[in-house]
Amino acid sequence: GAGVSQSPRYKVTKRGQDVALRCDPISGHVSLYWYRQALGQGPEFLTYFNYEAQQDKSGLPNDRFSAERPEGSISTLTIQRTEQRDSAMYRCASSPSGRWNEQFFGPGTRLTVL
Amino acid sequence: GQQVMQIPQYQHVQEGEDFTTYCNSSTTLSNIQWYKQRPGGHPVFLIQLVKSGEVKKQKRLTFQFGEAKKNSSLHITATQTTDVGTYFCVRSNAGGTSYGKLTFGQGTILTVHP
Numbered sequence: 001g002a003g004v005s006q007s008p009r010y011k012v013t014k015r016g017q018d019v020a021l022r023c024d025p026i027s028g029h030v031s032l033y034w035y036r037q038a039l040g041q042g043p044e045f046l047t048y049f050n051y052e053a054q055q056d057k058s059g060l061p062n063d064r065f066s067a068e069r070p071e072g073s074i075s076t077l078t079i080q081r082t083e084q085r086d087s088a089m090y091r092c093a094s095s096p097s098g099r100w101n102e103q104f105f106g107p108g109t110r111l112t113v114l
Numbered sequence: 115g116q117q118v119m120q121i122p123q124y125q126h127v128q129e130g131e132d133f134t135t136y137c138n139s140s141t142t143l144s145n146i147q148w149y150k151q152r153p154g155g156h157p158v159f160l161i162q163l164v165k166s167g168e169v170k171k172q173k174r175l176t177f178q179f180g181e182a183k184k185n186s187s188l189h190i191t192a193t194q195t196t197d198v199g200t201y202f203c204v205r206s207n208a209g210g211t212s213y214g215k216l217t218f219g220q221g222t223i224l225t226v227h228p
Contacts, residue, residue: 031214033214033216041220041221042157042200042202042204042218042219042220042221043157043216043218044218045215045216045217048214048215050214055214056207056214056215058215059215091156091157093157095214100206100213100214101145101147101159101162101204101206101216102147102159102162103157103159103214103216104159105156105157105158106156107156108156
């Protein structure tokens with residue numbers, strides 16, 4: 001079956017612009033997670049949802065970052081007023097009910113802020 | 115959250131040699147997961163260890179969880195070029211309600227020379 005998909009795969013934007021990154025989880029997966037991965041590092045947790053409820057947003061770096069999952073399926077991570085330090089690979093993952101440690105990752109969105 | 119420390123950071127082996135990576139925590143872990151990320155790819159779940167002293171095998175891969183649940187190891191017997199990638203040990207949030215929050219170690223980058 002289809003895995004986690006993310007769009008766009010690459011995004012180049014100018015400093016100060018807003019960006020919206022989309023994640024389409026595996027069908028039926030209850031939980032959805034957002035991570036940020038710098039080159040040569042492991043993924044760093046940002047936030048996650050169970051269904052449409054945002055369970056933990058402790059990893060969001062500041063209030064320019066927000067995420068939503070209004071219908072419990074597709075999720076959007078929004079970064080407002082982007083800065084160069086926001087440049088990274090943004091990864092989405094999903095997991096079935098009760099198996100939150102077995103997360104299926106998508107291909108990621110490579111964000112470059114000029 | 116608490117980090118898990120992995121050693122070594124890099125490992126170069128000749129094809130056919132064995133490989134081991136170690137993961138250590140200063141606090142007791144409720145469980146530990148291992149993920150693999152191929153170059154240019156996304157993290158892929160390998161296994162979860164839960165019980166003290168647990169040993170699990172997947173073909174040439176052997177995973178161990180320490181008796182004190184503070185360390186873990188991944189051993190690969192007779193490496194192949196397909197084993198190339200970064201191996202992450204990953205802890206989950208213990209207790210509370212944020213079960214989905216994973217904390218990745220810095221990873222061990224394995225290179226296999228044919």
